[in-house]
Amino acid sequence: MVKINDYSKLTYVKGNSYGEEDTGNLIIEGENCSILDIISEQFSNKVKCIYIDPPYNNGEKYTHYNDDMKHEMWLEEITKTLEKLNHFLSDDGSIWISIDDSEVHYLKVAADQVFGRKNFITTIVWQQRITRENRKVFSNNHEYILVYAKNPIKFKHSRNLLPPNSEMLSRYKNQGNDPRGPWQSVSAHVQAGHAVKSQFYEIVAPNGRKHSPPNGRCWVYSKERMEQEILSNNIWFGKDGNGVPRIKKFLSSNIGVTPETLWLGNDVGTNEMAKKHLLRLFPGSPVFDTPKPESLIKRILEIATNESDLVLDAYLGSGTTAAVAHKMKRRYIGIEVGKHIQDLVVPRMRKVIEGESGGVSEEVSWQGGGGFSYYVNSENGDVLNIGIIKERKLKYSI
Structure with a gap:
């Protein structure tokens, strides 16, 4: 077991945990940079794949958050987060960052500074909608995923090919x-x-x-x-x-197909498909407006990881990364500060463990099982309101 550097700052919440214990799967409530500081010593250089879907700063108002900050503040915060995440990547690890047109160019420059321009792998164009938007000057049907590797040569040798269609x-x-x-x-x-x-x-x-x-x-x-x-x-x-x-x-x-950089909605899903999936899981609930589809995350994890590898998402949102990683038998750490981590992520992961059949379940032959442990930052002041609490040292097998 690897001891955490300051486990006293995290409190185990038994009532929000579910399934088997000590699986290594962690859902942590709290501000991501603070949580990353707390777990940095334990997980430094051990994460095979980081996927993040940070605020895009596109000026939109969504059900669970307002995506509107001053540009300088947004850039400062995302850069700070990337700097902390960089220490978690394994030598052959990679980070995948979702973004849209609003800040993609500034994010690219910031990420170049953090990870190094030579460690930039590619920009993936994802068709996030397949319908036409007629209310705007252009129907914007795509977003981007920036991909960086800790070591491009090692990543090239460790990354997987995709199965032929x-x-x-x-x-x-x-x-x-x-x-x-x-x-x-x-x-x-x-x-x-x-x-x-x-x-x-x-x-x-x-x-x-x-x-x-x-x-x-x-x-x-x-x-x-x-x-x-x-x-x-x-x-x-x-x-x-x-x-x-x-x-x-x-x-x-035939051992597989080299991944391409254009990912069509019919192949990896769209925001609308993902939202319909969540609404089937939680009828009538205020789910995310633009969640990521499980098929999109599956494609990333197929390329970047193998079974038992560790995946990290520091902007867990609706929990898609954790859900897909769980179904694909990857270990995972998910961090989220919003209240929806209790209202949406926890019940979603419980359904996954019980054998939920939507999303990529059929593709990966998911039947249920496993578990996750839920922790909260003890310093946030809301600990007493989120379930039965049992203090326990955070432990993890590497």
Whole structure:
């Protein structure tokens, strides 16, 4: 067990905790920077993925909060939070930050300063709505997710590919009844800009026909390797044997698809889909106006984490990150200061543990189980009003 640096500042709330004890899943009520300070020693360099959905400062008034601050104050607060979060990332960890047009460019500069420009990975464009907004000059249908890594090289080696979708799978056929199963053909030549001499030669097909690479192109393999691939029946020359040589890629050896930076609403969900999910969980309740869909968080965790990895969300909101991490068998820490952590997050997580079937449950074969421990910052003065309290040292297995 790893001892927390100042556990006296956190109080365990038995009445708000649920399910199995000591799972390592934590829901903590309190202002995020204060909580991050309290748990920093214990979890420094141990979080594989941080996802945050901070206030966008877009001037809108929502059910649970007003998203309208002076720009300088907003920038100062988000920068302070990012600085604290940076210490939590593991060496191959990554942070994913949701934002919209209102502050995205300022956030990028601030995040560059905190994490380092060289550690910027990409900007993901997420289609958060699929309907047209006719009341404004432009129908704004997208938001952004900025992605940074503690170490881009280590992140590149540890990040996961995505499973192929149905359209990709449909490309695999088994022409010729190959005993290795379905396959598709891909080009056997590539651009010649960085080629070496051994990639320029003439291929002789089994039927004797000769093939040379097109102008400005070269073969992907050396001549010796190509001859071995032909003998192994890994090169396809078309149905009649006269076609341009192509490489056979088998479905059985397919390990996944490189993630792209455009995420469509039909693939990863929209705000409206997420809101409908919450309304099914809590009919008639004042749920969040623009919650993140579980499919969006699932996509992030698929790429950035594996089972048992630790996930942190310092702006837990409606609890989507915790819900998805729980269903995907990741450990998690969720921090939220608003009253909805009791009114929405806790009952939502109880439903998850009981086997709630919405969101990504079917996709990840979720059946229920597990648990979480609820803590509150003892210094916030509201401890006596939130349930049966039992002081307990916060402990965690690393």
